[in-house]
Amino acid sequence: MELNEVLRFADEKVFSKTGKHLDDLQETILKEVCQGRKYAKIAQDCDRSEGYVRVAAYELWKILSDVFEEDVSRVNVKAILERAKFYTNFSPTTIGSENVTVNNHVNFCQRKVRSPSSPQNPQQTPTQPHIDLGDAPEIFTFFDRTSELSTLENWITQEHTRLIALLGISGIGKTTLSLSLIDRIKTQFDYVIYRSLRFSPTLDATLTNLLQIFSQQSEIPQSIETKISQILDYLRKYRCLIVLDDVQMLWGSGQLAGQYKTGYEDYQLFFKLIAEVCHQSCLILNSWEKPREIARLSKDNHPVRCFVLGSLGVAAKEILNSQKLSDQETWETLIDIYQGNPLWLEFTATLIQELFGGRVAEFLQCEMPILDEGLQSQLSQPFGRLTAAELAVMVHLANQPEPVAVSQIFNKIPFSPSEIVNAVRSLGNRFLLDTQEQEQITLFSLNSVVKQYVKTQT
Ligand SMILES: Nc1ncnc2c1ncn2[C@@H]1O[C@H](COP(=O)(O)OP(=O)(O)O)[C@@H](O)[C@H]1O
Ligand SMILES: [Mg+2]
Incomplete structure (x- = not known):
């Protein structure tokens, strides 16, 4: 059977089931694999990394498995396509015409995915969310941020944004806000996870850590591409909210902002896949440096958003109040000087308490701004x-x-x-x-x- 005919047939079937045509990379993989080429060679020919091609191929086999209702893999794809085409020629209704999810050419993510290597022991959707906040700090006080919370909630629950970068200078309240957001919307998820990357774990370590949460009994696969694919499986199968905090630790010093340290570049591919691959979950990245790829991905119309967190505004008075400062009429001046940054204000309020008996007016007599040691650090x-x-x-x-x-x-x-x-x-x-x-x-x-x-x- 003519290879081009088989490819056209595969594309038509995928389109009629999902409303989306195969993209260029998927077509190339299919064509090359049908001609017996290895992933490494395909990667070389299309100028991508082998890992990237493997993950893309894994996604492709999954789509084809869904369309042809058989476990499709590199080894059997050609035979399955040829057989399906052969039977279709005789009986056009036999294959894959049910459950069509086409609506104005929008590809809807399906909750259930059939896959040869989908996670073992797939669990039922838990009735209670599985919450694992790891070493997240406990939040004792939380002031305002009402509009920030509702914007983020809307992006996640209404607009189904897959990747959000929550950005802003250190101390502005990213960690606190994301934990408060978790508390607000956790019941809408099957899994809620918070992890800090403060010790710069490799992608491999982060994925292993996440997989341990999802598949408590199953063995964690060795290869990074299988790990990525399994995570994507879980993100498709379950509604997950994952916060990765301190993402700036993946980027190095002495180079322009957002450049990955050596050995951490594969995070970029992972974030890109989270944005591009169809699933029903959301990954929030907290960072005091803007990830370079975010701007690019949001331009390509992927469900990706950036939120830059600013001053806490007058709500920061509550911080001064909780530190029992006096001279309330001067508090807004103090908040303005310290940019409404909760952490800077906490440091300064402690200083005012210790050296000025809590009197803000007296402190403001000094030449401003005074930088507390903690703030400088x-x-x-x-x-x-x-x-x-x-x-x-x-x-x-x-x-x-x-x-x-x-x-x-x-x-x-x-x-x-x-x-x-x-x-x-x-x-x-x-x-x-x-x-x-x-x-x-x-x-x-x-x-x-x-x-x-x-x-x-x-
Ligand atoms: N909305 C808020 N209400 C009360 N305290 C806050 C708020 N946001 C931040 N803080 C306080 O400010 C400090 C810094 O916040 P954090 O979330 O750690 O900042 P970031 O993660 O941006 O560095 C913490 O001590 C936190 O308790
Ligand atoms: Mg933080």
């Missing part, structure tokens, strides 16, 4: 990662009385315009810059705390 984390060009931009901005455009930095520091532009963008991705538009020009500046920090360091 928080800022030292992103600063320790800056490239030479980023550092030069920061020092330049710290000495400007007014916000400046990027072009105004050219020739002021010994870096080329390209280096400066990339440095400014990277600093933005580390949430160290304030941006404003004025008469169609974008202006950059440092907030008073960051400015003061740069001055004390140089």
